[in-house]
Amino acid sequence: MSAAGTMPRKTEMRARRLHPVAIRVMHWVNAVVMLVMITSGWGIYNDDVVLRGLYFAHFLRLGDWAAWSLNWHFAGMWLLAVNGLCYLAYGFATGRFRARLLPIRFADIVHTMRDTLHLKLAHEDLTTYNAVQKILYIVAILAGIAQVVTGVAIWKPVQFSGLVALLGGFQSARVIHFIGMAVIVGFVLVHVLLALLVPRTLWSMLTGGPRIGAELR
Amino acid sequence: MMRSPFRPDRIPDAASLDDHKPLLRALERRGLIRGGLSLGALTLLTGCDVKRPEAVEAALLAVSRFNDGVQALLFDPNRLAPTYPDSMVLKPPKFNAYYDVTQVKPVNGAAWRLELAGLVADKRPWTVRDLQELPQSSMNIRHICVEGWSYIGGWRGVTLRTFLERIGADLRARYVAFKTADDYPSSIDMATALHPQTILATQYADETLADPFGYPLRLRMATKLGYKNPKWVTAMEVTNTYPGGYWESRGFSWFAGL
Numbered sequence: 001m002s003a004a005g006t007m008p009r010k011t012e013m014r015a016r017r018l019h020p021v022a023i024r025v026m027h028w029v030n031a032v033v034m035l036v037m038i039t040s041g042w043g044i045y046n047d048d049v050v051l052r053g054l055y056f057a058h059f060l061r062l063g064d065w066a067a068w069s070l071n072w073h074f075a076g077m078w079l080l081a082v083n084g085l086c087y088l089a090y091g092f093a094t095g096r097f098r099a100r101l102l103p104i105r106f107a108d109i110v111h112t113m114r115d116t117l118h119l120k121l122a123h124e125d126l127t128t129y130n131a132v133q134k135i136l137y138i139v140a141i142l143a144g145i146a147q148v149v150t151g152v153a154i155w156k157p158v159q160f161s162g163l164v165a166l167l168g169g170f171q172s173a174r175v176i177h178f179i180g181m182a183v184i185v186g187f188v189l190v191h192v193l194l195a196l197l198v199p200r201t202l203w204s205m206l207t208g209g210p211r212i213g214a215e216l217r
Numbered sequence: 218m219m220r221s222p223f224r225p226d227r228i229p230d231a232a233s234l235d236d237h238k239p240l241l242r243a244l245e246r247r248g249l250i251r252g253g254l255s256l257g258a259l260t261l262l263t264g265c266d267v268k269r270p271e272a273v274e275a276a277l278l279a280v281s282r283f284n285d286g287v288q289a290l291l292f293d294p295n296r297l298a299p300t301y302p303d304s305m306v307l308k309p310p311k312f313n314a315y316y317d318v319t320q321v322k323p324v325n326g327a328a329w330r331l332e333l334a335g336l337v338a339d340k341r342p343w344t345v346r347d348l349q350e351l352p353q354s355s356m357n358i359r360h361i362c363v364e365g366w367s368y369i370g371g372w373r374g375v376t377l378r379t380f381l382e383r384i385g386a387d388l389r390a391r392y393v394a395f396k397t398a399d400d401y402p403s404s405i406d407m408a409t410a411l412h413p414q415t416i417l418a419t420q421y422a423d424e425t426l427a428d429p430f431g432y433p434l435r436l437r438m439a440t441k442l443g444y445k446n447p448k449w450v451t452a453m454e455v456t457n458t459y460p461g462g463y464w465e466s467r468g469f470s471w472f473a474g475l
Contacts, residue, residue: 044364044365045365047364047365048362048364048365048366050365066363066364067464067467067468067469068274068277068468070363070469070470071277071278071280071281071468071470072277074280074281074284074470075276075277075280075281078280156288156291156474156475157359157361157475158296158298158299158439158440158474158475159291159292159293159296159474159475161296161298161299165299170359170361170367171367174365
């Protein structure tokens with residue numbers, strides 16, 4: 001994104017933050033829309049539960065009964081899909097995914113796990129992720145994609161009957177959609193907890209964080 | 218009538234209420250402010266769950282109508298829903314309505330007539346026997362409820378397309394609307410009405426439709442959610458005026474295609 005100007009170099013240096021504006025906007029849009037999708041999904045879920053005995057309390061649900069939970073869900077889906085597609089396009093086009101989420105080395109995973117077990121949760125350098133962080137972010141991105149795919153399958157099981165068959169049938173697709181939600185909720189809990197433990201990460205997602213070299217994005 | 222345990226034995230002197238009026242009013246006002254604030258906070262937390270403000274409701278319904286259009290575009294009139302072997306058919310089918318199965322009021326098949334209205338050339342009412350003389354089709358299809366449950370049902374009857382052609386309906390009209398004995402109005406788009414897996418069912422699993430499931434006539438579509446399939450149909454109208462439906466008027470999607 002080198003701006004055309006008399007001093008493109010300087011502009012580039014100024015613009016390059018750990019989290020560029022586009023990433024921050026997409027992150028917070030996603031945070032809100034994920035909350036809408038998850039809580040409205042819980043409202044839909046309650047009418048025919050996947051896990052016997054598991055119901056979501058009224059205060060956790062968006063929409064005061066199923067009709068409005070469905071309307072929230074089918075309104076939120078557009079924002080989720082459009083924002084998600086922009087994020088994926090941006091991540092691949094700018095090389096951000098490759099730079100930040102790869103490579104993942106087995107030795108690094110072992111190292112991080114050992115540190116974590118010793119309660120060493122330091123995140124001194126915000127510009128690099130450890131192996132476990134990389135895996136968690138990749139899992140969250142894949143779970144988000146899986147939710148859109150399984151969501152389309154259970155929304156239009158006749159028009160996309162091939163996709164439903166691939167997912168093992170309608171009820172199976174529904175269960176996968178539920179598991180995808182559980183994975184994302186699990187990620188959100190860990191993600192928010194760690195962000196609160198290391199508030200600088202939260203601050204950097206609001207203000208952009210430290211300026212970084214051109215090779216790191 | 219039972220006396221409230223909180224009611225004092227002796228009614229207090231009205232003057233004492235006057236004495237404390239300013240204090241009462243202050244308390245009320247403080248409570249109102251506090252209540253208002255926490256309501257506001259709650260609204261933020263839960264995304265306006267608390268009272269469903271009209272503007273939010275209107276916006277959601279506008280998106281739902283937009284989604285109806287998208288669903289109509291996604292609907293492929295030539296795509297058939299998967300079908301299943303007879304061995305997978307659930308007997309009896311699952312009952313579901315806006316009331317309990319014990320509230321079902323059976324319809325007298327001998328006196329029953331299917332009334333016709335709207336953009337139809339021949340509005341002569343139909344008896345059960347008239348319908349049985351039309352060519353019959355069978356389909357074992359998955360019934361999918363908006364709640365999430367589903368089952369395989371085996372339905373038999375005349376396709377709605379054959380019936381519409383027989384009565385000289387205007388097949389370019391936008392809607393086919395239904396009235397039922399259980400006061401459950403419903404309507405569908407013409408494209409779905411003409412789909413080969415849309416039938417006026419009179420039989421289930423090779424037997425006459427039982428009372429709880431819509432005897433003598435119900436609509437069954439492989440390409441729409443369960444709530445779009447009215448039971449105990451008594452009248453049908455072909456129209457260009459949006460007819461709505463029971464759940465649709467309560468916020469559910471009208472197209473509800475699968």
